[in-house]
Structure formats: structure tokens, C-alpha cells
Amino acid sequence: MIVMKFGGSSVANRGQIEKVLSIVDSARERAPVVVSSAHKGITDALVNAAKAAAAGELVTTPIDLQRQLLAQLECPVDLLDDCFGELSDLLRGISLVKELSPRSLDYVSSFGERMSVRAIADFFTRNGLAARAHDVWDLGFITDDAFGRARPLAGWEANCQAAFARLPANEVAVVTGFVGKNREGEITTVGRNGSDLTASLLGGALAAEEVQIWTDTDGVMTADPSVVDGARNIPQMRFDEAAELAYFGSRVLHPSTLLPAMSSDIPVRVLNTNRPAHPGTVIQKVAAPSPNAATSIAYKERQSVLVLRTTRMFGQAGFLARVFEILGRREVDVDMISTSEVSISLTSADRPALEAAADQLATIGKVELRHGKTILAVVGQHLPARPGIGAQVLGAVAGAGVNVEMISYGMDSINFTMLIDDADIGRAVKVLHEMLFAAV
Incomplete structure (x- = not known):
């Protein structure tokens, strides 16, 4: 089994999702589990809508954007009606009380991933790859009450393993990243850009062969390519190096991503959705010595x-x-x-x-x-x-x-x-x- 996480830019539109379909289909023999972020721009739209609601203004931008994605993917027009209705009711409630708590913000923010996995799974299935959308809390991911930075409760792994064992072997599970639920059934999030963390936690719980993080760069780079034109790919690096880079601002990985992989000694491979043949960067406990003083x-x-x-x-x-x-x-x-x-x-x-x-x-x-x-x-x-x-x-x-x-x-x-x-x-x-x- 491998866990394959796709970020917002990788699932931004039909063209990108077609690439994701091809990548996942080519890995079918490795029993892929797909973890998806929200479509690019949707989470920002949700957060802005929540803030606007708290100020007494109701906006439909996130629903409008998601409808556009559904049309691109040729999904059934009513596929996400339940999500749209729930989100509209929630925003209306926030506008009435004019208060946006961390709990409410997590609830609103969760719709990005919940909507994307349903659209992606539907697209996969209609294009030859049987898939089913899953909210990660239905697969054992129960968290503490730290809204905005939640972490799974001790012992969650056994429930996760049991839940995955019950899934049909002939379907690809498309799972929400970033979100969770606490014991009271309230929706939580693990932090912005936290789908990486969800993927590595699932990889550790399921003893995956490796965790793949699919992005829009050729793996981890020697510097931010938007600042340095000559930034180059790093083929291999150690967990501790990657963890330091993530903490100190590398845009490729969520700072907490590597902790579950380190404890389980599962390699993390960072790859480019737009260039799937590129080997990217493999991050593991032991890496080949680099000729450079710095990584x-x-x-x-x-x-x-x-x-x-x-x-x-x-x-x-x-x-x-x-x-x-x-x-x-x-x-x-x-x-x-x-x-x-x-x-x-x-x-x-x-x-x-x-x-x-x-x-x-x-x-x-x-x-x-x-x-x-x-x-x-x-x-x-x-x-x-x-x-x-x-x-x-x-x-x-x-x-x-x-x-x-x-x-x-x-x-x-x-x-x-x-x-x-x-x-x-x-x-x-x-x-x-x-x-x-x-x-x-």
C-alpha cells in the first residue's frame, strides 16, 4: 500500500485532476490510498466567507467556485447539494450571531476537502478507475479538541486499520486531508496545509510502503525557485534535514508532516504532478552523503x-x-x-x-x-x-x-x-x- 497526497494546485481544475487520475491509475497495483486537499482557492474562499458572515454579510463565492469545478468535471449537478445546503445554513447561522469561533471556522473550512474528494471520486469512477470518497473521521481519525491544530487521539491507529480492512479491495479510497472530528462529533482541522500531515499519519497507521506528496515542484529544492532561478532538485535527504527545512519555511512540506513517518520509518517521496516521470526527492532515515556543505x-x-x-x-x-x-x-x-x-x-x-x-x-x-x-x-x-x-x-x-x-x-x-x-x-x-x- 502507498499513500498519495495531492495538494490544492494538483486538483485545481479538470486538466490537473486528469493528471492525478493517470498517476493514481498507474499505481493501481500498489494499492493506493489518495488523500486530497481542497481545490486551489476554495479554502481561502471559505475562510473569507466565514469572516464576511461574522460581519453580517452572506457571500456564495465558495459554492460558486465549487459549482464551476463540478461543471468542468461533468459531475452530476446535484452531487454536492447536501454540502452546499449544510454550508449555506452554517454561514447563515454565523451571520445571525455575528460571531466566528475557532470551532465554527474549522467547520466552515472543512467543506473544501469534503467537496473535493466527492468530486474527484466521482470523476475517477466515471473515467475507468473505481473510487469512493471518505471523510477521514469515518476511517478512525478522531482528534482532540484543539480546533485549528488538532491531533489524533492515542490509539486511533487500531480503529483506522479496522476501518480500512472493511473497504472494498477494488475501489480507490479518496480521503479528506486536513480535517477530523473529536469525540463529541465536532469537526476539527489539523492546521492550514495540513493534508500532508493527514497523509503521513495514515501512512504510519497503515504501515504503508511509502507516503507520496504530490506538489507543483520537482521535489524539495535547494532554495525557493520563485526567488532563485537556479534552484535545483535534491534527490535524497534525511528526515531531520527535511523537518528543519519544513519548520523554517520550506513551502513543500507541512512542518509536522515528517514526524509520523520518522517514528514509523516510512519513506516520504515528494513528486511533481506536472512531471510525474521526475524522480523528485525521497526523504528517509538514511540518505546518500551530499557533496555540499548545505542541503x-x-x-x-x-x-x-x-x-x-x-x-x-x-x-x-x-x-x-x-x-x-x-x-x-x-x-x-x-x-x-x-x-x-x-x-x-x-x-x-x-x-x-x-x-x-x-x-x-x-x-x-x-x-x-x-x-x-x-x-x-x-x-x-x-x-x-x-x-x-x-x-x-x-x-x-x-x-x-x-x-x-x-x-x-x-x-x-x-x-x-x-x-x-x-x-x-x-x-x-x-x-x-x-x-x-x-x-x-
């Missing part, structure tokens, strides 16, 4: 920085514990941190949470907030063994006229991270790619 460059923009300065932390045991207790209470997800005897600098993408924490941290020191920053990360398994690589990286960035405001590099770390201005992303990434990869 890839990633960046995570729109970061906020909090600087706390106080002489009270000088030689005072437990001071950092107090700081992080405040950050934890405000649910601040810290991405990067640097400390001295009298100051702490840290970054987070959650500006509102950081600003809330700043008010309380101001009682123990002077607090300064800065915004519009980017974490720039150079990732590679050989970094700890290459003398002078840090100096080369910083020299190249400085040569491009980019100021580095923070640095983080742990003992034996496989990532070297820097903080720069958002406006400097293009210059910094290009010069680093030239220095690290152009000569190879």
Missing part, C-alpha cells in the same frame, strides 16, 4: 522580535524559567532565541501573542518589539563538520549588503539561522545559493 536554504518571513533587557537577570538562577512561563501562558511559539547576561532576544510569527506577553514581561525589564523580520536558515547534515562555514555564510550575506541582527547555531546543529529584514530575503537567498551550490 537547502529556507526562510520564514513576517516574524516579530521581542528584546528583553534587564540587569536583574545577571547571575540570577531561574530568571529564564520565569520568562518562559509567561511566554507559555500566552501560548507564544518561539522560533529563535539568543541570550546574554543582561538581555534576551526571541522571535515568533504570532505577533498578537507576543504583544500580549510583552505587557507582562515589561514588569521585569525593558521590552522592545520589532516587526517585519525573516528567519533565514541554511540546513545541511555536514554543517557541524565544515570549519569556517559560518564565516562564509555571514560573509556572503554581508557582501550582499544585508544586515544580520540575530544568529542561532546549536552544538552539532544541522541548521545555521539568521534574522534579517523581510525586504532583504531576495538578496540574501540568492547570494547564499550562489556561494553554497553554484560551484557544484
